[in-house]
Amino acid sequence: MEIIFWGSTEGVTGSMTFVRLPEGLICVDAGLYQGTEETEALNEKPLPFNPNEINAVILTHAHLDHSGYLPLLIKNGFKGKIFCTRPTAALIKIILEDSAKIPEQHYYDEEHVKETLKHLSIIEWNESKSLFGGSFKLIPAGHILGASSLSLESEGKTIVFSGDLGRKDDPMIKAPLPCPPCDAVIMESTYGHRKRTGDIEKELNSFLMKISRESRIGIIASFAVARGQLLITLINDFFIRHPDEKVRVVFDSPMMGLANEVYEKYSYLTKIPGTIKNALLGQEGIEHQGQWDGLKKKKGPLIIISSSGMLTGGRIGRHLENWQDDKTAILFLTGYQSEGTPGRELLNGHRTIKSTSGKMIHWEGEVLSSDAFSSHADHDELIEWTNELNCESKIFLIHGEKDAKMNLKNDLSSKFSFVHIPSKSEIFNLK
């Protein structure tokens, strides 16, 4: 098998790796680069193959940095199947349809997304499927609903793609299953240089208590898919366990509403199906202008969960604009904030930011942030995941910033004789 490294060799986005099997060329993940202008320019770079030469895509999970390039493949002539799990198929519909509507995203439109969805082919976890002189199966990887690692076998050799690995103690999603024995691993390294800090329950509880006891307004900035459902579930569960605390909780994001339905439907795959169903079925969402008009003048205690997580789009801007002068309001950033985003500006201590409407606002309230909600395995969990491998397995590190990859390489090198950080276009022949 020949591995052709391409995407996420530079950082954490744009996942895309090619594998040449005896009878076909496949692509593992097809993600968009996201972040700075310079990073996003990589989406314009021609692929090493014409999309009509690619015979199939295998998708590890639905996040845009793993799936967002699919409509562009279709637009440029890809005709094959896109294999993924059932929850991934349901989530990429939401994620790609949203992506096609973002004005800055000029790569494809809704028609291309529609066409992309027709190419999806469902595969169950651990179901072995033949493909172009080889076979593959998807293995639960934690992280988000439907996320998988991939084991690909051909001519007596096996390659494992970790996909994005989840954490062991995720409150909602089951821990990733160990990596099967293999000859080569293409491994993510997002948290390759650090341990996750913070405690989800503690941080959330203290925020919720503050809102409740001090009758404040809480605005939670969250990614619409996965993070949103986690927050809604944990918050709902908190108020069930603390019946004396009474806070109205609403979410304001149509995309979050759609993802709620998928999480509710596939909740049986998670650790806490009953709790999720309970929370997502009863959750109040803002659907009409009238509801929003009614909410605008409200005093605390009130919690609004909205997206986007980095304050770059979505409906969160209207809440920030509305409550910007309220010194007691709390904005809670629950995800990673990329350089150059309004969320990062606030974290850096700036209080004047550009809202999603383009208006400048001055946020007078408190700003809280946490990385406890991350759905990624941290440094120690990544190392632990490789425990099933023998020391002859070759390890290739992608999907991480330079420091993260270097650190992980260093730590894995004591156990494995071959740990490598591939560059874009690099080819490795696994014999």
Ligand SMILES: [Zn+2]
């Ligand atoms: Zn991911």
